[in-house]
Amino acid sequence: MVVSSRAIRIGSRKSQLALVQTYWIQEQLQKHYPDRQFDVETMSTQGDKILDVALAKIGDKGLFTKELETAMLQNQVDFAVHSLKDLPTNLPDGLMLGCVTERVNPADALVVNEKHKDKQLDTLPEGSVIGTSSLRRLAQLRHHYPHLTFKDVRGNVNTRLSKLDAGEYDAIILAVAGLQRLDMSDRIHQVIPDDISLHAVGQGALGIECRTGDPEILDLLKALEHPETRDRCYAERAFLRELEGGCQVPIGVNTKIENNFLTLTGMVASLDGKTLIKDTIEGEQDQAEKLGQELAMRLRDAGATEILAAIFAEIQR
Numbered sequence: 001m002v003v004s005s006r007a008i009r010i011g012s013r014k015s016q017l018a019l020v021q022t023y024w025i026q027e028q029l030q031k032h033y034p035d036r037q038f039d040v041e042t043m044s045t046q047g048d049k050i051l052d053v054a055l056a057k058i059g060d061k062g063l064f065t066k067e068l069e070t071a072m073l074q075n076q077v078d079f080a081v082h083s084l085k086d087l088p089t090n091l092p093d094g095l096m097l098g099c100v101t102e103r104v105n106p107a108d109a110l111v112v113n114e115k116h117k118d119k120q121l122d123t124l125p126e127g128s129v130i131g132t133s134s135l136r137r138l139a140q141l142r143h144h145y146p147h148l149t150f151k152d153v154r155g156n157v158n159t160r161l162s163k164l165d166a167g168e169y170d171a172i173i174l175a176v177a178g179l180q181r182l183d184m185s186d187r188i189h190q191v192i193p194d195d196i197s198l199h200a201v202g203q204g205a206l207g208i209e210c211r212t213g214d215p216e217i218l219d220l221l222k223a224l225e226h227p228e229t230r231d232r233c234y235a236e237r238a239f240l241r242e243l244e245g246g247c248q249v250p251i252g253v254n255t256k257i258e259n260n261f262l263t264l265t266g267m268v269a270s271l272d273g274k275t276l277i278k279d280t281i282e283g284e285q286d287q288a289e290k291l292g293q294e295l296a297m298r299l300r301d302a303g304a305t306e307i308l309a310a311i312f313a314e315i316q317r
């Protein structure tokens, strides 16, 4: 008698974007391991349920990951697929980042209301209302475009686009990656250049979280790992880990790898966009995390500690 191996259970949020990403991972794994069975189990997370409070004020880490993590620790699912940028840099005991997949374009995009279809960020009129719930996007855009107005926008990508089309905003900022994965690239009006706005840590990559004590799963997942993306994201995550202090903060990055050399640019900004500290570090690719930590310390010495303390005090009020 043949003893069949166990089916692998993949955990996912229920949003359309999360499902597209999870089914893509399922398909890739199925191609690598045609004899194994991969099932998808969906669940709602806190982040999907609390829609009326600004993200920055909720403050809790792992808003989009906690329910999935509990399911993994209780052995109800074997791993969870996340947008890497939504995965906290410190994971609960017993869980780890088991795989980072190849990154798509990590930049942000400007999406405009129909009435501004002939405009770019540079030409939007004074007082235009820009929707974003990310402090990183807010601070950097305020820094470069102080004449624009910013307003929080929550909900999944589809909800945000509906609010834009209904005229609640003149434009909104969304990740290029999310729009591409949802097959809505036609909504990308302008890809925001990185000298205007650095992207979020891990943006554009998928991160797979799994149990530390499960070598069988870890081994399966390694088939989907993209080493260059992994090292870039390890550097970015080490940078963020060294800087964050229990709340969402305006931190942006950019990375590249050439000839085994990794270049990491990082920035921390005040909420009003008036102070913006930015620096770049370069070193061996296999020292990714060390480079991230070192750049974070440089920015702290250059004033990032004060900026972060002020933001923390502001958000606590």
Ligand SMILES: NCc1[nH]cc(CCC(=O)O)c1CC(=O)O
Residues within 6 Å of the ligand: 083, 084, 085, 086, 157, 173, 174, 175, 176, 177, 178, 179, 202, 203, 204, 205
């Ligand atoms: N904050 C929500 C979120 N998490 C991941 C993405 C898509 C981009 C990605 O996969 O990095 C988005 C939407 C957005 O920022 O526009």
